[in-house]
Amino acid sequence: MTKLVAVQGDITAQTTDAIVNAANNAMRGGGGVDGAIHRAGGPEILRDCIARFPDGLATGDAGWTTAGRLSARWVVHTVGPNHGAGQRDRALLESSYRRSLEVADELGARSVAFPLISAGVYAWPRREAITAAVDTIAATPTAVEEVRLVAYDEAAHREIASVLRMSTGVRILQGVRDLHRRGYHTLRAWTGVAPSGLFWRAVLTDAAHPDDPAIHYTSGNEAQFAAGTVDAMSTPREAAELIRGALPRLEVTNDAPDYAAWFAGLLAAVEPEHALPVAFADYFDDSEGWEIGWGSGLRYPKPPR
Incomplete structure (x- = not known):
């Protein structure tokens, strides 16, 4: 059975087999979590993105690259829907979590760390972003043994922990x-x-x-x-x-x-x-x-x- 835990910290510092990057469609790096992962992992991640995703990545889909200098073995990249730009179909957000776990299974990863996908610059309401994460992870068959939901700030961490309790x-x-x-x-x-x-x-x-x-x-x-x-x-x-x-x-x-x-x-x-x-x-x-x-x-x- 998969264990789901709330963690406060820096996702680039997680020692799980894979960390998940909240990427954009172009797959060439960006701001927020995306930028932090590319900076911490080094240019190897971008080179792998260019090689593996010459046409970018569709919203709701996921794929993987090397993790470069990160402690993780792989980065699983996924593109969440941009709520602020009108992409408000929750099914796309759920697909990002589901596809990320499917990719993790293909890699043989047994531990995965997720950020709150789409809850930053993509402006998805945080409470619903958390419940979408929790419910989709719970409903997705996977061989991953531990999933971490990682929040950088204390308020988001408290809210994730509250949703898990409720x-x-x-x-x-x-x-x-x-x-x-x-x-x-x-x-x-x-x-x-x-x-x-x-x-x-x-x-x-x-x-x-x-x-x-x-x-x-x-x-x-x-x-x-x-x-x-x-x-x-x-x-x-x-x-x-x-x-x-x-x-x-x-x-x-x-x-x-x-x-x-x-x-x-x-x-x-x-x-x-x-x-x-x-x-x-x-x-x-x-x-x-x-x-x-x-x-x-x-x-x-x-x-x-």
């Missing part, structure tokens, strides 16, 4: 959606914030057996959930199977498509930025619906009865 809640909710898609329509989720305001909570129940013990999760328990572990690298199916194990009388009923559709819509609002939903909290009025991200003011309609 990913447990997202994967739990994705597990609920997975079960709904398989027809387990009596599964219900109720989410909120602890009185302290520090922890997100989720309560999962089987509506067909309301007296059965519910599943309780708090982010204070980090990755521990339903007698198992769920983290950023877990799949929705893995979370779903933990839910099934903790609610043993849960059955396929296919009898609440309205609720399943409502929940799928809720997840569609949550996933882009991992903004966890809130249905209950101290001093919170849910009459206008659930809040997407505590304190955001963004509301989603209450579930159907």
